[in-house]
Amino acid sequence: MILGIDSSAVTAGCALYENGKIIAEQFLNNGHTHSETMLPMVESMLNNAGVTLADLDCIAVTAGPGSFTGLRIGIAAVKGMAVGAKKPCIAVSTLEAVAYNFMGFDCVVCACMDARCGQVYNALFKAEGGIVSRLCEDRAIRAEELSRELSGIDGKIILAGDGAELMDNFTEHKYELAPYPLRYQRGSGVCFAAAGRNTISAAALMPTYLRLPQAERERLSREKNGGV
Numbered sequence: 001m002i003l004g005i006d007s008s009a010v011t012a013g014c015a016l017y018e019n020g021k022i023i024a025e026q027f028l029n030n031g032h033t034h035s036e037t038m039l040p041m042v043e044s045m046l047n048n049a050g051v052t053l054a055d056l057d058c059i060a061v062t063a064g065p066g067s068f069t070g071l072r073i074g075i076a077a078v079k080g081m082a083v084g085a086k087k088p089c090i091a092v093s094t095l096e097a098v099a100y101n102f103m104g105f106d107c108v109v110c111a112c113m114d115a116r117c118g119q120v121y122n123a124l125f126k127a128e129g130g131i132v133s134r135l136c137e138d139r140a141i142r143a144e145e146l147s148r149e150l151s152g153i154d155g156k157i158i159l160a161g162d163g164a165e166l167m168d169n170f171t172e173h174k175y176e177l178a179p180y181p182l183r184y185q186r187g188s189g190v191c192f193a194a195a196g197r198n199t200i201s202a203a204a205l206m207p208t209y210l211r212l213p214q215a216e217r218e219r220l221s222r223e224k225n226g227g228v
Helices: 034-049 068-085 094-102 143-151 164-170 187-194 214-224
Strands: 002-006 012-018 021-028 058-064 089-093 107-114 119-128 131-134 139-142 157-160
Touching (some): 002 094, 002 187, 012 187, 021 034, 034 068, 058 068, 058 094, 068 089, 089 094, 094 107, 094 119, 094 157, 107 164, 119 143, 139 143, 143 164, 157 164
Parallel strands (some): 002 058
Antiparallel strands (some): 107 119, 119 131, 119 139
């Protein structure tokens, strides 16, 4: 049994997975702070499913890319639960969690999240026959560069993630925008992505940012230019 948690962007979600199926799930997109909603949402779902932390085999969480604050909230919550319940963890790519929303499709999934500054966090996946396979590593890439890359891919391409609308408006090519219920990362996608993966300890669970936080980038820029 896997508890899957996501708080990597604007949305937040959690789900319970057992024996190849999702037995419970909750999803929020109401703009509330994840630090206020995440643990109560998980507690409510577990109570409704009649499950305790002791029943779990592991806890999975999106470790990045995504919002620096959102990732820290989710990982801190999982670390606390895992240590208290003595359970192992699994770190899942946020972009891969998005791709697992499309297990029932035959397409290329372009998972993208708004990274600001004209960039998106992106990875490409192939969904076929109920199997999701990775086509490239997670990366931060300029929107126009990704658009050129997508123009060279044959077949059906679905844009998903909170950067999907940005890419859909930006690109000169027409791709299918994921339907709203499948567009964002969900706890169920975290669970499916985590199934069968090797576990790690709570202490080893760390965020994957792909690039430095803005404050750190600004500090390095000032130092490079001789500022303080």
